[in-house]
Amino acid sequence: MTKILNMFIVACLTFMVYIIFTGSSSVYDLVTGFIVALIVGALFSNITLSNALKVLEPRRWYYLLRYAIRYFIIDETLAHVDVIKRILNPRMPVNPAIVKVPYNVETDYAKTCIACSITNTPGTVVVEIDENEKSFYIHWIDAKTLEPEKAREYISMVFEKYSRKIFD
Amino acid sequence: MKLAELTLLVTLILSLALMLTFAYNYLAPTPEVRNLALFYLITTYNPQLPYYTVNSPEAVTAIVWDYRGLDTLFETAVFYLALIAGLALARRLYRENPVSFLSTNGGLSIIVKTVTKITSPMIIAVGASIGLHGHLTPGGGFQGGATIAVAPMVIIITFSVFYLLTRKVTTEKMLLIRSIGLIGIGLTAISVFIIGLAAGRLAFVFQNMPKANAPMGLPGQVNGVLISGTLWFFNLFEMLAVAAGFTMAFAVLMLAGKER
Structure with a gap:
């Protein structure tokens, strides 16, 4: 459960950076950004955060x-x-x-x-x-x-x- | 003595300038070449020329992966052969046994480590954006992959290479991802040819859009989203292969140590 929450927070950060860097929010950007955010979130869920509840x-x-x-x-x-x-x-x-x-x-x-x-x-x-x-x-x-x-x-x-x- | 040196120097510079002046006609591109550039710029994204266009507004990517795609394929092959040679040279020099090295005190200070933890996902997001928009904006698979590889590089420097290895980012896995990327590039190169073979129509290796004499091709748009046919797949697979390849190379460089 903690891991999923961590993953969600990191994915949000990644998605935000992806969209801001891309500078556009068309369907293509949203879909690819979502997939990239999920992968990066899973990779960094235990690295970036230890207690995701604080973020909320x-x-x-x-x-x-x-x-x-x-x-x-x-x-x-x-x-x-x-x-x-x-x-x-x-x-x-x-x-x-x-x-x-x-x-x-x-x-x-x-x-x-x-x-x-x-x-x-x-x-x-x-x-x-x-x-x-x-x-x-x-x-x-x-x-x-x-x-x-x-x-x-x-x-x-x-x-x-x-x-x-x-x-x- | 001083005068002699000065004279020699002036003579050298002047003769070099003279040579350049004469060679300029041969070194500088002639105006005829501009027609070629004009052709690329006009056809790279032009729906009114369906048999010439690549459907990519980014002319550099169109030239690299379509107009001269075969050249780029061999460039990629050279790059990966170099990587394979590097790994082969280091094959006896490194061991992946993180347990005996596992330590939380190594690396740089906690400040740098925390900043790395936050910025690494952001670096990967930027790299993925560069790679996945290669057919629309400057960038592409290689640039995106190299940007992504910055994240493991920074982690190796601030933590240690064993931090990566204990997080299951091993060189074997990187080799697997890199191989998937390379196989993807190869399959993309022959995809239109295979489609043509299956449909019984004329098609070429490294063909992207339909041509007048070879009507098969990958779609330039999917549901109104521009993917530029093979360019999107080339960029995606190149990004995976480059990111994994560089990560593996960095890890092997840092792992090199003496055999026990």
Whole structure:
């Protein structure tokens, strides 16, 4: 049962990508897309997903939408403005360091979401993840602190809060 | 010394330019060739010329699999002979015994692995779309198959080749799919000939649409959906064969190790 649900979700993703990439929704595209989606869904049902029931919870989609809007409008803009200021400033005020930042989420998807959110904002890049110590190693263009817990507040608190609600 | 080098260099460049100027007449296509290109462009999808058209709006695929189909068949044969030779060379060098290598800690970090898990189905969807629309838009079986093969390649790099093998994506299965693809290409090539034989009419190997002297052919459309006769089947089978062939080659490359 879980396998069929997993397969269905992966097939939906595949079908969507197929139709969007094709750029047309004639009968031919729908039929071939359906067949391709079924095959790919069966192949990847146990690889892509482990708990497909989470995908069907509307609460998670609500937080995903809220997070997407907040991330792309507020967090991205602030980070861009900060880095642009540093580039345009003739004294180039950078203070780079690699800091250790702990995280407190369980699933792989949540960890990936936090890591990608951090890397996608200019100024911070995740260079390594240590799953035993539950922490990222982050290269930070302006290391305000080297304390792991304080760095977490500066860098990843918001991302973590939303990632936990979306994926955990 | 410096002057001598400079003189030599200038002389070389100038003589090369002179040679190119004279050779241009022979290297550059003459305007007569344009009539040939014009013929392809006019006939590739033209319902008003039923005995000339291929019923495919994509002229490249029409040329590759119809106008010069035999050439492409041999190209495909050369590609697969090369693959077979590669596998034959590696036959004693790899073993498929994933149990002793099975480990979840190998490969790249969990971040890359999770992204790979999401993007792999999307890569295959894009590849299948390229392959299955080869008779309509740029692309085709080879391009689609090569795109699909990116997914196992990425999985081999981020996880390990044994991750593929424990998921039952073995080289034997890839060989089977590749063989099905090749047999399909061969059968498609002679399909119209066999139909003609059964109907007792004149038909040719590698014929696609009906011709004036050979009225047999595959349909250009099915229920109003354009499939361009044999082109759709060629693209489908080529996609299967290329995807499986590349996957097998990647897996064998990564499996090569010492014998115990």
